[in-house]
Amino acid sequence: MQQKELKLKWLFLGSLVTNTGVSFIWPLTTIYMHEYLHESLTVSGIVLFLYSMFMVVGNYAGGYLFDKWRPYPTILMGIAINTLASAALIFWHGWPTYALLLIGLGFGNGIVVTALNSYATIVTSRKPSYIFNVLYFMSNLGLVIGTLVVGYILPLGITYLFMLAFALFALFFVVALLFYRIAPRPKRETVVKAAGAPEVNPYRTRIILLLITLLITWITYEQWQSNISTYMLHLGMTVKDYSFLWTFNAVIIVIFQPVLTHFDDWLLEHINLRLNLGFVLFASAFLVLIWAKQYWLFLTSMGVLTLGEILALPAVSTFVEMYSPANQKGRYQGFVQVFASIGRALGPLIGALVIEGFSYQTLFIGSTLAILISVAIFAMNYRKARAIRRRM
Template sequence: MQKKTLSLKWLLLGSLITNTGISFIWPLTTIYMHEYLHESLTTAGIVLFADSLFMIIGNYLGGLLFDRWNRYYTTLCGISLATIATGFLIFFHGWPAYPLFLILSGLGNGIVATCINSFATVVAGRPASYVFNLLYFTNNLGLVLGTLIVGFILPYGITYIFVLAFSLFALFLIVAAITYRVDPIKNPINRAKAATQVLNRRSQHQIFLLLFTLFVTWVAYEQWQSNIAAYMVAHQMTVKDYSLLWTFNAVLIVLLQPILTYFDQFLLKHLHGRMYLGFTLFASSFALLLIAKSYHLFILAMGVLTIGEILALPAVSTYVDQRVTLSQKGRYQGLVNVFASAGRAVGPLVGATIIESSSYQLVFLLCVCSILLATVFFALGNRTTGEKQTNNQ
């Protein structure tokens, strides 16, 4: 029987399972293709780019179908695609089967990510900002658990990794099939009337300024996940030192995100300031990298980045949710994921191109300037829109 609302615990469980399953597979792609399948690093990079591209397609498709078709079946289709593709990887993980099923899994997970974000806007009894904070926590917890487990399982063979990922996706498919059959509209209204609601041009302008800022931020963030490792090694630090930075990142998120969730009402009242501060801290972390020569400065930069991350990134979805109409929840949450995925896709390539033609210092400087400029334009757009709305009242 169809329920009226989706329970928060099932949404968070879905987020945790999905991100744990993804983190079993995605981080291993480059190593597996290069060391086991004996493909070049360039080929591995192309496959990762294709995976990101199909995840973007899944993000957009998920939002479109969530709004215009059926929310329950859209979610199940996404999970089923990821489950089937991962199931095939258990038996067919050579070349070219591995990249094919990896990309199909990325498409399914892109759909699922948007559906989870879209359902988050309509969980009963909790404001969307509170739910997005918790989702950000479970997303990162899943990534931490996944990468931790992989380290213990991989020595026994890659097949066991795919078995675990398949089992998790299959579990989520069962959970979603039972618990996600809901009507997520908090305040039931005429659906035909909802479908005709159109977002005004000023709100669209605001949202796309923010999404551009999100894109720029993720392009910069990807430097931490790709090119900064080589930069640290060049400064006589080890790969272990680099990996410990991400352990520090994960610990900070796990410790600080629940605190932010506790102060959700205060942060919701100061949503714009929260984002401005978060994006500014993001930029500041790269300013620190400009002068970082010792390991403690890299730790400090990562700490500043992480605080900026937990302030800004969950707030983006909340901001978008506040401005869209009921019939456009899925589409715009899909666009949030699209712009983030696009930044993740092009970030390593952009950074590597600049580094090869110039220097790491230029990359860091461009990251500082681009994030700050994008944030300023977004802030100006907010102020202008606010003034116009006030004048129209």
């Protein structure tokens, strides 16, 4: 059944279902491989790295196929890979089958995530900024639901988690099969070319600088999911204390993301301010950690980090959609996901190397400076480009 345009409820449902299903599987990798399969933490880290790298490949493939092939079969292929991988995990989750199927899931998930963001660029019923805000909210809601369910289901056996993931992916496949087939339409050109400007996209440099900032931000963000937990335990805090930080993170997102969506028009008009402020808040969160010894400072840091997250991360996709060529929307959204996935893959490794070679404080100082320097270069490029346009 061919639709004139994809309805937003199906797009948002796809993001919610995908992120919930994936969160049943990959966050358990270290625990499952170390405690159940009796593999070393190093092997677990390698598997997670390969998962992220294959997700990068999937991100790029999803964007390329969305533009050069067709959106409908592209997203169906990605969902099918996720469905088959999760189905196989129900029956074969020993070593090394588990690792191979997890890597396959990373590839399929990369295609799906990029395809969903690319679909958002061709929906005309709402502004892309609004759509990306809600997509980001749905993805986080899916992760919250998934991690909550895992705590109750895992004691019954990991097989049940794979069954739930399979059921969700199968449901999404049916939804996509029925509602994601849309009629071809001319894509909107959102890049406005100034009189006498060259044919090359004048915003290409800004997009590249923004993606580099995104990469650095994700490298630092991953410290919260890897090395900071060890640091808190070293200071005498508990795993429960660390887990509550993510509950706090989820609560802030659930409360404030709809508020940002309500002011979407103003934020879209001031998207550069939104991006810069969001990244500066990211950096400020690590600045707090330099002196953090008490738990309330970790809560403060997480609060500042989360505000920066909901400001900056959805706005990256919006900015890239606004200033990318009309016939390459999928490809550019693929780049957004590629840089984010590379950051997620490299983050734990870079953090561990800095900590082992220097200290946690060096990691926090380096994270603060890296984000501030990258966002400063990004902001200066914008000012330079604006000054040139005024003289034209």
